Amino acid sequence: xxxxxxxxxxxxxxxxxxxxxxxxxxxxxxxxxxxxxxxxxxxxxxxxxxxxxxxxxxxxxxxxxxxxxxxxxxxxxxxxxxxxxxxxxxxxxxxxxxxxxxxxxxxxxxxxxxxxxxxxxxxxxxxxxxxxxxxxxxxxxxxxxxxxxxxxxxxxxxxxxxxxxxxxxxxxxxxxxxxxxxxxxxxxxxxxxxxxxxxxxxxxxxxxxxxxxxxxxxxxxxxxxxxxxxxxxxxxxxxxxxxxxxxxxxxxxxxxxxxxxxxxxxxxxxxxxxxxxxxxxxxxxxxxxxxxxxxxxxxxxxxxxxxxxxxxxxxxxxxxxxxxxxxxxxxxxxxxxxxxxxxxxxxxxxxxxxxxxxxxxxxxxxxxxxxxxxxxxxxxxxxxxxxxxxxxxxxxxxxxxxxxxxxxxxxxxxxxxxxxxxxxxxxxxxxxxxxxxxxxxxxxxxxxxxxxxxxxxxxxxxxxxxxxxx
Numbered sequence: 001x002x003x004x005x006x007x008x009x010x011x012x013x014x015x016x017x018x019x020x021x022x023x024x025x026x027x028x029x030x031x032x033x034x035x036x037x038x039x040x041x042x043x044x045x046x047x048x049x050x051x052x053x054x055x056x057x058x059x060x061x062x063x064x065x066x067x068x069x070x071x072x073x074x075x076x077x078x079x080x081x082x083x084x085x086x087x088x089x090x091x092x093x094x095x096x097x098x099x100x101x102x103x104x105x106x107x108x109x110x111x112x113x114x115x116x117x118x119x120x121x122x123x124x125x126x127x128x129x130x131x132x133x134x135x136x137x138x139x140x141x142x143x144x145x146x147x148x149x150x151x152x153x154x155x156x157x158x159x160x161x162x163x164x165x166x167x168x169x170x171x172x173x174x175x176x177x178x179x180x181x182x183x184x185x186x187x188x189x190x191x192x193x194x195x196x197x198x199x200x201x202x203x204x205x206x207x208x209x210x211x212x213x214x215x216x217x218x219x220x221x222x223x224x225x226x227x228x229x230x231x232x233x234x235x236x237x238x239x240x241x242x243x244x245x246x247x248x249x250x251x252x253x254x255x256x257x258x259x260x261x262x263x264x265x266x267x268x269x270x271x272x273x274x275x276x277x278x279x280x281x282x283x284x285x286x287x288x289x290x291x292x293x294x295x296x297x298x299x300x301x302x303x304x305x306x307x308x309x310x311x312x313x314x315x316x317x318x319x320x321x322x323x324x325x326x327x328x329x330x331x332x333x334x335x336x337x338x339x340x341x342x343x344x345x346x347x348x349x350x351x352x353x354x355x356x357x358x359x360x361x362x363x364x365x366x367x368x369x370x371x372x373x374x375x376x377x378x379x380x381x382x383x384x385x386x387x388x389x390x391x392x393x394x395x396x397x398x399x400x401x402x403x404x405x406x407x408x409x410x411x412x413x414x415x416x417x418x419x420x421x422x423x424x425x426x427x428x429x430x431x432x433x434x435x436x437x438x439x440x441x442x443x444x445x446x447x448x449x450x451x452x453x454x455x456x457x458x459x460x461x462x463x464x465x466x467x468x469x470x
Contacts, residue, residue, distance in 0.1 A: 071113075
C-alpha cells in the first residue's frame with residue numbers, strides 16, 4: 001500500500017460576495033432551498049448491511065485516502081466557462097487551466113455542471129513522481145440537466161459519456177494545454193458488489209495513492225444530499241474511526257495551584273459534535289459535549305511537542321484499539337469544520353463493535369451474485385402475467401405476494417431506530433437468565449470519565465509555549 005499524502009487544495013478562495021452568488025446558483029440548478037455543502041455522506045458498514053447487498057444492486061469501489069471535493073462548472077453563454085472547486089467546508093476556489101468541452105461539439109463549453117469526486121496524490125512507485133489527480137465518481141448536474149433523481153447507473157453513464165470521454169479526447173488533441181491543468185482527471189472505477197475479491201486482490205495493490213477501506217453505493221437510488229443510508233463505508237473493524245474535536249486540559253502548577261502547568265502532559269479530551277446553537281447576535285456556534293479521553297504516553301507527548309503542531313481545538317481522526325481499550329490519534333481533519341455528529345458517532349460505534357471482517361465480505365459475494373443475477377433474469381423476462389392490470393370491470397388486480405417492507409421494519413433491523421438523544425455509549429442489554437456476554441459477542445467498549453479534580457485548565461496564554469504551537 002503506497003504512503004498516503006493528502007493533496008493541497010488548488011485554486012484561489014473566492015470573496016464572500018462571489019461565494020454567496022455561486023452557492024445560490026448551485027442551489028438553483030439542484031432545486032434546493034439551502035446553500036450548504038450538498039455532497040452525499042456515507043454511513044458505516046455493519047453486519048446488517050450484508051443483507052442490503054443482496055436485496056439491491058450495489059457497486060463497490062476503493063475508498064481513496066484523499067480530499068472530498070465537488071467540481072462546479074459554470075457555463076457563461078455563448079462561449080465562456082468558469083470552474084470552481086468546493087470543499088467540505090463549503091468554501092469555493094477558482095481554478096485556472098481547466099476547460100470542459102461539450103459532449104456534442106468540443107468547440108463549445110459544457111454548460112452548468114456539478115460533479116462529485118476525490119482529490120488524491122498518486123505517487124509513481126518507480127520514479128517517486130507525485131501527481132495530483134481528481135477521481136470523479138458521480139454526476140449531480142450536467143449541462144444544465146439535474147440528474148439528482150436518476151439512479152447511480154444513469155448518473156455514472158452521463159459522467160462517463162458527457163464529461164470524462166470529451167475531456168480525454170481534448171487532452172489527446174491538445175497535450176500542451178492539458179499540462180496546464182491543476183490536476184489530472186480520471187473516472188473512478190466501479191465494480192459490482194459481488195466482485196469484491198477482484199477489488200481487494202487485483203485493484204487495490206495497483207493503487208498509487210492511499211486507501212482506507214471500501215465504498216458500497218446503491219446503483220438504483222437517487223442522489224441524496226447529506227447522509228445517505230444507501231452509501232456504505234466499509235473498513236476493517238479495527239480501523240473504524242471517528243472525527244472528534246480535541247481539547248487539551250493541563251493540570252495545575254505545583255507552585256501556583258490557580259495556574260495551569262504548561263510543561264506538564266495534559267489530558268486529551270475527545271468531544272462529539274451535537275449540532276449548532278444560536279450564539280450572540282444570531283451567530284451559529286458549534287455545540288460539543290465530552291465523550292471520552294485519549295491516553296497519550298510520554299513518548300507520544302514528546303513527539304507531539306517536537307512536531308510543532310497545534311493539537312488543542314482541532315478536529316482529529318481517532319481509532320479505537322480494543323486490546324488497549326484506548327483511542328489512538330490518526331491524523332488531523334483540516335478539511336472539516338466539525339467532527340462527526342452524535343448520530344454518526346452512534347453508527348460508527350456500532351460498526352466498531354459489530355463490524356464485518358474482510359473474509360466475511362468475500363464469503364458473502366456468492367450469495368450477492370446469485371441475487372443480482374436473479375434480478376437480471378426477472379427484468380429480462382418482463383413482469384409475470386399475474387402482476388399486470390386486468391381489463392376494466394374484472395375485479396381488482398391481485399396483491400403482490402411479497403410487498404416491500406417500510407423502512408426500519410425489516411426482520412433484521414430494529415422496529416424503531418435509536419433516538420439521537422439516547423446515550424452514545426454502546427451497551428449490551430440482557431434479559432434475566434441470559435448470559436451477560438455470549439462467547440461470540442463483541443466485548444463492550446469501556447469509556448473513561450473526564451479527569452476530575454480542581455485546576456485542570458483549557459489551553460490559554462501565548463501562541464507558543466513548551467515547544468508547542470497553540
